[in-house]
Amino acid sequence: MNRVKVLQAWLWCVSLWSCWLSHAIPLDCKDETGSLIQCTSISQEKLLDRVIQHAELIYRVSEESCTLFEDMFVPYPLHALRNQGGTVWHTKPFPIPGSKTEIQQISDKWLLHSVLMLVQSWMEPLIYLQTTLNRYDDAPDALLNKTKWVSDKLLSLEQGVVVLIRKMLDEGILTPSVFEHTLTPYDEPSPEVLESILRDYNLLICFKKDAHKMETFLKLLKCRQSNKLSCLSY
Amino acid sequence: MAYSLSLGLLYLGLLCGNGLVSARSELFTPDPSRGPHFTGCRSREQETFRCWWSAGIFQNLTEPGALRVFYQTKNFLSEWQECPDYTRTVKNECYFNKTFTQIWTSYCIQLRSVRENITYDEACFTVENIVHPDPPIGLNWTLLNVSRSGLHFDVLVRWAPPPSADVQMGWMSLVYQVQYRVRNNSHWEMLDLESGTQQSIYGLHTDKEYEVRVRCKMSAFDNFGEFSDSIIVHVAKIPSKESTFPTTLVLIFGVIGVVILLVLLIFSQQQRLMVIFLPPIPAPKIKGIDPELLKNGKLDQLNSLLSSQDMYKPDFYHEDPWVEFIQLDLDDPAEKNESSDTQHLLGVSRSGSSHVLNFKSDDDSGRASCYDPEISNPEDLASLLPGHSGRGDNHPLVSRSSSSIPDLGVQQTSEIEETPIQTQPAVPSWVNMDFYAQVSDFTPAGGVVLSPGQLNSSPVKKKGEGNEKKIQYQLLSDGAYTSENTARLLSADVPPSPGPEQGYQAFPTQAVEGNLWNGEYLVSANDSQTPCLVPEAPPAPILPPVSDYTVVQEVDAQHSLLLNPSSSQPAICPHSPNKHLPVIPTMPMGYLTPDLLGNLTP
Numbered sequence: 001m002n003r004v005k006v007l008q009a010w011l012w013c014v015s016l017w018s019c020w021l022s023h024a025i026p027l028d029c030k031d032e033t034g035s036l037i038q039c040t041s042i043s044q045e046k047l048l049d050r051v052i053q054h055a056e057l058i059y060r061v062s063e064e065s066c067t068l069f070e071d072m073f074v075p076y077p078l079h080a081l082r083n084q085g086g087t088v089w090h091t092k093p094f095p096i097p098g099s100k101t102e103i104q105q106i107s108d109k110w111l112l113h114s115v116l117m118l119v120q121s122w123m124e125p126l127i128y129l130q131t132t133l134n135r136y137d138d139a140p141d142a143l144l145n146k147t148k149w150v151s152d153k154l155l156s157l158e159q160g161v162v163v164l165i166r167k168m169l170d171e172g173i174l175t176p177s178v179f180e181h182t183l184t185p186y187d188e189p190s191p192e193v194l195e196s197i198l199r200d201y202n203l204l205i206c207f208k209k210d211a212h213k214m215e216t217f218l219k220l221l222k223c224r225q226s227n228k229l230s231c232l233s234y
Numbered sequence: 235m236a237y238s239l240s241l242g243l244l245y246l247g248l249l250c251g252n253g254l255v256s257a258r259s260e261l262f263t264p265d266p267s268r269g270p271h272f273t274g275c276r277s278r279e280q281e282t283f284r285c286w287w288s289a290g291i292f293q294n295l296t297e298p299g300a301l302r303v304f305y306q307t308k309n310f311l312s313e314w315q316e317c318p319d320y321t322r323t324v325k326n327e328c329y330f331n332k333t334f335t336q337i338w339t340s341y342c343i344q345l346r347s348v349r350e351n352i353t354y355d356e357a358c359f360t361v362e363n364i365v366h367p368d369p370p371i372g373l374n375w376t377l378l379n380v381s382r383s384g385l386h387f388d389v390l391v392r393w394a395p396p397p398s399a400d401v402q403m404g405w406m407s408l409v410y411q412v413q414y415r416v417r418n419n420s421h422w423e424m425l426d427l428e429s430g431t432q433q434s435i436y437g438l439h440t441d442k443e444y445e446v447r448v449r450c451k452m453s454a455f456d457n458f459g460e461f462s463d464s465i466i467v468h469v470a471k472i473p474s475k476e477s478t479f480p481t482t483l484v485l486i487f488g489v490i491g492v493v494i495l496l497v498l499l500i501f502s503q504q505q506r507l508m509v510i511f512l513p514p515i516p517a518p519k520i521k522g523i524d525p526e527l528l529k530n531g532k533l534d535q536l537n538s539l540l541s542s543q544d545m546y547k548p549d550f551y552h553e554d555p556w557v558e559f560i561q562l563d564l565d566d567p568a569e570k571n572e573s574s575d576t577q578h579l580l581g582v583s584r585s586g587s588s589h590v591l592n593f594k595s596d597d598d599s600g601r602a603s604c605y606d607p608e609i610s611n612p613e614d615l616a617s618l619l620p621g622h623s624g625r626g627d628n629h630p631l632v633s634r635s636s637s638s639i640p641d642l643g644v645q646q647t648s649e650i651e652e653t654p655i656q657t658q659p660a661v662p663s664w665v666n667m668d669f670y671a672q673v674s675d676f677t678p679a680g681g682v683v684l685s686p687g688q689l690n691s692s693p694v695k696k697k698g699e700g701n702e703k704k705i706q707y708q709l710l711s712d713g714a715y716t717s718e719n720t721a722r723l724l725s726a727d728v729p730p731s732p733g734p735e736q737g738y739q740a741f742p743t744q745a746v747e748g749n750l751w752n753g754e755y756l757v758s759a760n761d762s763q764t765p766c767l768v769p770e771a772p773p774a775p776i777l778p779p780v781s782d783y784t785v786v787q788e789v790d791a792q793h794s795l796l797l798n799p800s801s802s803q804p805a806i807c808p809h810s811p812n813k814h815l816p817v818i819p820t821m822p823m824g825y826l827t828p829d830l831l832g833n834l835t836p
Contacts, residue, residue, distance in 0.1 A: 059454055084359060096338070098336030099336045100281050100405060212454070219405075
């Protein structure tokens with residue numbers, strides 16, 4: 001219990017710190033030489049497009065990683081797990097609606113915040129996933145590279161979303177979202193056991209689902225920006 | 235802990251479950267061997283979905299209501315709820331409308347028989363995993379370009395996303411796949427996934443009909459929707475006349491130009507081509523004889539040429555030894571028949587060979603050859619020897635006349651060698667052959683009758699003299715004949731021959747037909763000459779000179795030949811009345827000089 005509390009406190013501090021950082025320090029723009037220059041402004045539409053591109057890429061890579069892992073480690077009868085969308089392994093602070101009608105009723109603010117929340121919630125698990133995958137004996141390099149890449153891209157996605165929020169919502173302050181992550185204890189190796197395999201498999205499935213959410217939200221947001229009428233639920 | 239527990243439960247549930255709806259939902263294939271089971275679930279636009287089941291072998295459960303579907307959304311771990319809508323029109327279908335459809339949530343459905351409270355089948359899935367989008371609509375094509383050869387073309391195929399899929403909102407991100415094939419072919423060509431709504435197809439063949447169709451699926455998912463209706467793509471081959479027209483023209487002009495060139499070439503090089511293609515057949519040719527001579531009709535030259543051939547010489551030698559170099563100089567009536575007589579004489583020789591008289595074929599003709607036997611004879615005598623054959627290509631005529639002077643020295647030596655041949659009567663080839671003939675009698679018509687003579691016993695000196703005379707002959711005459719002066723000169727040098735001069739006397743003939751001779755004849759200055767033979771040789775011990783023949787100047791009434799009419803002596807024919815040409819040793823050379831004649835006359 002102490003340990004858990006310590007971890008929670010640490011996580012709180014980390015999230016606070018990250019929020020403070022993102023809020024207090026403006027985004028530094030660096031040119032090729034590395035010197036700090038004033039960030040070149042970018043239009044909101046362009047930024048949104050870039051963010052959507054990021055989300056799409058992440059979503060596609062997540063799907064590929066899931067397939068790779070599935071082909072490599074997961075026994076065939078358990079491939080149906082993928083179809084089932086995995087089990088929720090961590091609770092969300094707020095439920096995300098699943099139906100289209102409900103999603104269409106979500107406000108822009110809420111959409112952006114949801115995306116941000118999702119991005120932030122997946123940063124750590126992906127790092128964890130990298131470590132666990134490295135422990136596998138015959139993990140394909142493509143899988144490792146993809147997970148690494150996704151982790152990096154998540155960071156940039158988060159940056160983009162933060163800027164979007166600032167621009168679209170004119171919110172300077174970001175309320176930090178605290179998640180209670182049930183972090184997997186590191187002192188439980190057992191990489192090749194089926195349980196760990198399933199765990200990792202589930203993680204990948206869930207990540208793919210959440211990436212899809214991110215993409216959907218961002219696209220809806222874009223649709224709303226360009227053409228409000230058709231995107232609204234009828 | 236809780237997480238791992240839930241995971242384990244799920245795993246167990248999966249293992250225990252009877253039916254599984256796989257991610258790649260195969261459906262609509264009810265398995266009759268099984269009990270009631272789900273045949274599949276599908277969503278078209280990710281907003282609603284349907285599920286179907288089958289009673290299977292349990293036919294008693296086919297009536298509606300016997301089997302019921304319950305579902306549960308795993309998100310909230312809620313209780314099982316029954317199917318919100320059993321489709322009335324379609325049998326065994328459960329329809330979930332928008333309200334009941336949630337993405338990113340797992341659904342589990344169960345097929346239960348409520349009466350028996352038996353769960354026959356269960357399946358879990360998420361809606362986005364069962365989405366099979368509708369086929370795209372509005373498929374059409376436009377021609378991009380046609381290859382230069384007219385055999386290939388490219389098209390751009392366009393379509394629109396299915397209207398049911400809300401692509402604009404981003405609810406569904408679709409990717410498309412275009413397939414095409416040659417019509418009535420069984421194999422479809424598949425192109426790469428395309429996220430846009432158009433695609434180019436390259437490398438299609440003209441005059442072939444192609445079928446093109448397209449289908450779509452959600453990106454990052456595996457379920458393709460149905461194919462759209464196929465469209466026919468066809469481009470007719472355009473017979474590009476314009477492109478072929480100039481090529482044919484160029485071809486025609488090129489051919490015409492080549493033909494003209496060939497014709498010009500042939501006409502310009504006609505001669506050469508004729509030689510190349512039709513080489514002239516070599517006409518029969520005799521060496522040394524110019525066909526032009528034959529045409530011009532200069533028989534003299536021809537005869538000399540012909541006589542220069544070695545092949546004729548043996549014939550001459552063998553056949554008519556004495557008929558040679560007889561030159562008639564018959565005046566008056568004799569002259570009339572001269573030709574005939576000459577020809578008669580010559581005809582005798584000709585009987586043997588036509589070239590008999592041209593034995594030596596020198597420009598000195600018969601006289602030179604007889605006069606200088608040591609020069610000419612050695613070669614000829616050598617040829618007469620049995621061991622000798624034709625002398626090859628030696629042309630005594632040409633060679634001797636031209637180079638007799640320098641060759642003299644050589645020939646002298648050869649003469650010495652050959653003299654024994656001449657003097658020795660034992661020479662077989664010589665036995666029956668005489669170079670000269672003794673005139674034995676005269677015909678009333680003035681013809682000369684010849685008789686075989688005897689060999690000269692002393693031809694040595696004569697030969698030597700003959701050489702000189704030959705030289706002199708060469709110098710003073712053009713070789714064909716000796717003038718009177720020359721004859722005198724020579725006769726002066728020559729001592730009277732010891733023996734009776736006989737045989738070889740030259741009768742100058744004036745009008746020797748050029749047909750037979752080569753123009754080589756001895757011409758005497760005097761015209762009228764009576765044939766008068768001076769048979770006997772002067773008794774003087776000194777051998778007569780080398781002169782081969784004597785100029786007969788006139789013939790006296792006694793039918794004796796006057797060799798030198800200048801002398802007061804009448805015709806020196808002492809012997810003639812007396813001897814009637816007795817056996818007179820043949821003198822191969824020498825002639826009677828006036829002095830000799832004087833001696834001879836009794």
